[in-house]
Amino acid sequence: MRIITLVAAAIFVLAISCKDEKKQSAAAQGGRQQGPMTVVGYIVKTGSVSEPVQLPGTLLPMEETQIQAEVSGRVVSHSINEGAFVNKGALLVKLFDGDLQAQLKKLQVQLQIAEKTEERNKELLKISGISQQDYDLSFLQVSNINADIELLRTNIVKTEIRAPFNGRIGFRNISNGAYITPATIITSLRQVSQMKLQFSVPEKYTSKIRIGQSISFSTEGSNRKFIAKVYATESTVSETTRGLNVRCMVQQNDASLVPGSFAKVDMDFARNDNAILVPAQAILPQARGKKLIVYRDGIAKFVDVQTGIRDSANVEITGGVVPGDTIITTGLLGLKPEAKVKLSKVQ
Structure with a gap:
């Protein structure tokens, strides 16, 4: 019984001691706070x-087209020098037009006869030798033959394939004697004296693009910087890429700028x-x-x-x-x- 009393007293004293230590610790912490x-x-x-951004772009020629014939025919001559520069209107290919030339000569003879007939009828009409209807028929004959001649001359012009603008000729796909149709691609023509740059701007930056804005870019394998100015943007954002296509006019004319080349466009939209x-x-x-x-x-x-x-x-x-x-x-x-x-x- 005495031992139990001593143990209870010890536990009581220990509990009081721990309580005092907690109070002192809390007081110290309160003082620090x-x-x-x-x-x-x-x-x-x-x-x-x-926020600088680098976008991929492509260099494009100012003008580009595939040269094709308007009519079918056999090639009798051509002056296509691959890779050479040609001027607007230069004759590139001549198709056979012998049959058209023969028809033209026939109509020209008929026109001479019809014009003489019309002149005689005009003199007869003055002295009432013929009726007005007879004269009108002869005048109509002259007009019809003139219209047929103009149509033939237009068809003859179609046998001459000429350069639509100044540019550089691509590879030739035909030879003399080949029979071509309007579906035949004869060659290509590109105007490379002036270049364009095309790239796509992410949708969130479309409001940052302005007409006339200067764009800096470089080409693959070169650190030289070129300048281009925005002249047009697409009317809508692409549903597949979620980007807005932009076209710029390259300000420099440099031999290292080749159509189709990859361009690295440097943009700083959020400056x-x-x-x-x-x-x-x-x-x-x-x-x-x-x-x-x-x-x-x-x-x-x-x-x-x-x-x-x-x-x-x-x-x-x-x-x-x-x-x-x-x-x-x-x-x-x-x-x-x-x-x-x-x-x-x-x-």
């Missing part, structure tokens, strides 16, 4: 931020020289959004912010703070809303 936490501040200011910037480590990610801790009169204020472009060191703030605010950049995990803080230094 009441004192302001020392942190480093940063004054929010504006700066320059950008802002007056962006609000804060250090990246000052941002506190939240489940729904992001926060900054703002220093106001010795108190830590948690503020919701909206962010924009991020680079290696800074983050653009689009809403929540303004230039001149002081934010806290250290001890963020140990701070609670409305906690007292003290600035050790301000950056």
Whole structure:
């Protein structure tokens, strides 16, 4: 019985001792919480931020077409020198037109006879030797023959295939004596003295493209920069690529620019020289959004912010703070809303 009493007394004394230690520990912690936490501040200011993007593009000739005949026929001659430059209107291919020329000569003889008949009838009409109807018939005959001659001359012109514009000839696909049809591709013609650049802009940047805007680009295997100016955009965004096709006029005329070449287009859509910037480590990610801790009169204020472009060191703030605010950049995990803080230094 005496032993049990001693054990109970020891347990009672131990319990009182542990309770006193907890009270002392809580008091010490309360004393630390009441004192302001020392942190480093940063004054929010504006700066320059950008989001460079490199887009794939293609060089195109100013004009490009496949040379084809309007009529079927046999090739009697051609002057296609592959890779050579030709001027607009130069004769490229001549088709056989002997039958058309014979018909033309026949009609020209008939026209001479009809014109003489019309002149005689005109003189007879003056002396009432014939009726007005007879004269009108002879005049109509002359008009019909003239119309047939014009039609034949037009068909003869179709046997002459000429260059529609100045440009460089491609490979030749026909030879003398070949029989060609309107479906036959004789060669190609490209105007390479002036080049175009085509590329696609992501849908979210379509509002950044303006007519007359200067674009910088380079070609594969070369670091030389070329300049092109936007002159047209597609009317709709592509449903497959979700991009807007843009065409530019290349400002330089350089032999290294070849149609069909791959081009690397350098764009900077989101450049802002007056962006609000804060250090990246000052941002506190939240489940729904992001926060900054703002220093106001010795108190830590948690503020919701909206962010924009991020680079290696800074983050653009689009809403929540303004230039001149002081934010806290250290001890963020140990701070609670409305906690007292003290600035050790301000950056």
